[in-house]
Amino acid sequence: MVKISNLNLEYSKRFSLSVDNLVIEEGKIFTIIGPNGAGKTTLLNVIAMFDRPQGGRVEVFGRDVSDGKNSLSFRRQMSFVFSQPYLLNKTVYENVLLPLRLRGFADGKRAEEMLDLFKITHLRNDNAALLSQGERHRVTLARAFVSNPKLLLLDEPFSSLDRRYKESLIGDLRGIIRSNRITAIFVTQDHAEALSLADSMAVMKDGKILQQGRPQDIFTKPASKEAADFVGVETIVEGVITKKEENLCFIKAADNILEAVSIYNAGDDVFACIRPEDVVISRHSETTSARNHFKARIVKIEPWGLEYKLNLNCGFDLTASVTKQSIEGLGLKTGQDIFASFKATAIHLIKREGG
C-alpha cells in the first residue's frame, strides 16, 4: 500500500506539489490524470525517492520513503518506466537482463521469460537502439518486470505510440500487472488509457489532487469545475438553483431553466456539467422522458475522434457528440435550428463556492 499525507514540495517559485491525502491500495492499478505541469511526474519522482519533499509523509509498503534514506534497497523493490524508453546501446536481451545484473544475479532464464511475456523474443539479439518506438516500449516494460517489482511506476509510457499499438500494449500490460498483483501507479493525460487500466484514479492540477475515487465516478461526477474540464465534460454552465421538488432541482442558467437530479438545495450556486454523449439531437420538437429540451442552433460541426462534435447555442453553449451517420441522416448543417434534449440525471451539479 502507498499512503501519502500532507506532502509538500516547493519545486520552484512557480510550482509546488501539495498532496493532503492519497491512498493507493496494494495490488491495484492507480491512475493519475491531469494536464501538463499538473505535478504528476513530480509525484512519481517523490515516490521513487528522486525528489525529496520538504514536508509530509510518503509511506510505501509500511516504510516512510520521504527521508531519502536507503533509496537503493527501496528502488530494488520497484520499477519506474519513463515516458521515453531509455535503453542501452546493447542487445534487447542485455537490456532486459540489466536490472538483474545490477542486483548481482544475472538470471538469463528470467530475462528470457520476460521477452516471451512481452512478445519480443524474436528481437532478442537485435540492438535495442535500432528498434521501432513501439518495440522499444515493450523492451522497457520487459525490463521493468524482470526484477519482479512490488511497485510499478509508469510515467506516460504510451504517449509516443500510435493508437493500435498502444491498445495492444495496454491490453498485455493490464493482464500482466493483474496476474502478478503488482501495485501500479500510472500517470497519463489520455482518458482512454486511464479508463482502460485504472482500478482507482485521481485528477491532478497545479500540484494538487482535485479528486480521487473510482474512474466512473470521476468521469461522470467530477467534484470541481477544473476536474470536469479535464475529464472531458464539454458543457459547464454556471447557474443557481431556484427551486427544488424532491430530488429535482430547477437551475436558472442564463435565460433558461435546467432540471437536474441533485442533493443541493434552492439558493445554491452551481455548475451544471453535461457530457456530450448524453445530449440527444432531433430535427423536430419531440415529447420524450428527457426533462431538458431546448431549441438550439448549430454553431459548428467538427470531427472528434471517431465521432463529430456539435457546438450548439441554446441560450447557453452546449456540446453534443454525434456519429457521422446521424449527421447525414438528419442532414445537419452549420446555422441550422434543431432540438437538443438530455435527462435530468445526465446533469452533474458541482457546488460553486462564493457564487
Add this chain to the structure above:
Amino acid sequence: MYFILEGFRKGAVLIFGLNSEVLAILKLSLFVSIAATFVAVCIGVPLGSVIAIKKFPLKKIIIALINTGMGLPPVVVGLFVVLFLSRNGPFGFLQWLYTPKGMVLAQVIIATPLITGLSLAAVQSVEPKFYRQILALGATTRQSICVLLKEIRLSVLAAVIAGFGSIISEVGAVMMVGGNIKGQTRVLTTATVLETNMGNFDVAIALGLVLLTMSFIVNLALTFIQQHKVRPNG
C-alpha cells in the same frame, strides 16, 4: 632545402637502423606518456562524471576552475612542480625531481583537468533522465556511472585521446622537471629541442618522425577501441 632532405634521409637511417639511443628515448617517452595518461584517466573520468551528476554548492565555480585547468600553461606547471619537488620544497623528500616519476607527475597535472573537463561535458550531454532511469533499475551510484560511461564511451575515449595528445606533445614541463638528462629523463620532445638547438637536424628530424609515428600508433589503437561496435546511423 638540401639539408632538410638530408635530414630526412639520415633520420630514416637512424630509425630503421634501430639506433639504441633513439630506442631508449622512445621507450622512456612511451612509459612517461602512457603512465601519465593512465593516472589522469583514473582521476579525471570518475571525477568529471561525479561532478556532472551530483548537485553540490559551488558546482559552477568548480567547473569554471576545471575549464581553466584545461588550458594550463605547461611551463607554469613545470615551474610549480620543480618548486614543490626541489630539495627545499614541501615534497623534496620524495626525490622525484629530475626523475621520470616527476615528469609523470607534471604531465598528470597537465592532462587531468583536460580529461576531467571533457568527461564532465560528455556526461552532462546525456539527458539527466537517462541517469535517473539507470538508478531506477536498481543501480548503485557507482554502477550507474559505469553503465553511463559505457554508453558514452565514444566521448570518454575522445577525452582520453585528447589527454594523451596533450602529454605526448608536451615539452616545457618535462624539460623543467626532468632536466633532459641523457639516458635518464630525455624523452622525444626534449631530445628534439636539444638536437635542433645543436644543429643536428638529421637526428631532430628522426626523433620528430618517431614521435609522430608513436603518437599515430597509440591514437590508432585508441580509435579502434572507440569505434568498436559504434551504433550505425539511421
